[in-house]
Amino acid sequence: MTTFLIGFMGSGKSTIASLLSADFVDMDTVIVDKIGMPIADFFAQFGERRFREIESQVLQELTTSGRVIATGGGVVVAAENRRILHESTAEVIYLKADFSELYRRISADRQNVRPIFENNSRADLQLIFDKRVAFYEEIASKIITVTGKSPCEIVKEIQT
């Protein structure tokens, strides 16, 4: 069975996917391999729209992979992606956290430059979050609250 982890930037999709399965796929890593440059550089050179097109192609290819997949936080922006995720037989797990915790985590995570974070004020980011939350909830087959929980606790909760 394919398992998709969805949720806003910083919710732990990449971290939790790597702990759930040695054979996990991080969509961002697949995209970086395809485009041959960091995501932030690609946004600057080609724009978000082109990134979203590639993201959709990668999503399509992975739906029946049978693997654990960490999506990018913006995968729900395209209606077509939401349809694919909603209609697939895959498990879609939403890692739910409150905005202030996510903001703290992504501000501190200097190893991963996220253009959506770098290019928006905190207030704009909050608006993006509010809009996306409705999408995550709409397509999730399971919701795990991750605020205040360790990665280990979250993995255990998913596995029970």
Ligand SMILES: Nc1ncnc2c1ncn2[C@@H]1O[C@H](COP(=O)(O)OP(=O)(O)O)[C@@H](O)[C@H]1O
């Ligand atoms: N449960 C957690 N508690 C505290 N920090 C976490 C937790 N999960 C992930 N993090 C940290 O938050 C940051 C973002 O995690 P990441 O897995 O990259 O999230 P995402 O892929 O959803 O953007 C990283 O610095 C990571 O170590």
Ligand SMILES: O=C(O)C1=C[C@@H](OP(=O)(O)O)[C@@H](O)[C@H](O)C1
């Ligand atoms: O929220 C977004 O639009 C994005 C989230 C990132 O992934 P994470 O959610 O893993 O940080 C990455 O796909 C890209 O920077 C765009």
Ligand SMILES: [Mg+2]
């Ligand atoms: Mg990630």
